[in-house]
Amino acid sequence: MANDMRTIKDRGLIPEGAEVTVNPDLCDIIPEANKREIREWLRRHPEFEAAVWTGDRRPGRTLYSAAAGERFGAESWSATELFRQVYLAACPERKHTVDRRSPGFHARNIWTYEGATLKQIAERAAELP
Numbered sequence: 001m002a003n004d005m006r007t008i009k010d011r012g013l014i015p016e017g018a019e020v021t022v023n024p025d026l027c028d029i030i031p032e033a034n035k036r037e038i039r040e041w042l043r044r045h046p047e048f049e050a051a052v053w054t055g056d057r058r059p060g061r062t063l064y065s066a067a068a069g070e071r072f073g074a075e076s077w078s079a080t081e082l083f084r085q086v087y088l089a090a091c092p093e094r095k096h097t098v099d100r101r102s103p104g105f106h107a108r109n110i111w112t113y114e115g116a117t118l119k120q121i122a123e124r125a126a127e128l129p
Helices: 002-011 033-045 067-074 079-090 092-097 118-127
Strands: 019-022 051-052 111-113
Touching: 002 118, 033 079, 067 079, 079 092, 092 111, 111 118
Parallel strands: none
Antiparallel strands: 019 051, 019 111
């Protein structure tokens, strides 16, 4: 995941200040029942459906969210950690399943920019000269 984010940042594939949106339905490892809970939580808290791409190369600073700053105590986040906070807020009983070290739990499959996941954006870049 870190390499995907580095590729996106280094090549400027998402402009600084662009909006990225979260789509929990894209994550294969989240049970369907939890996806429903997350969608419902996001309906009640629409300020968490999007974040701002910072282009910041420091770890944990990829996304900016003022709403996350108010609720979770920090405004700058890695894409995975911000989604993890949303998941835990929506499904607190699932804490053990959303450890950022869990295999397959990567936000590159959940956050999108202009209809493509961060993973797809990085993969397309890898195919370019």
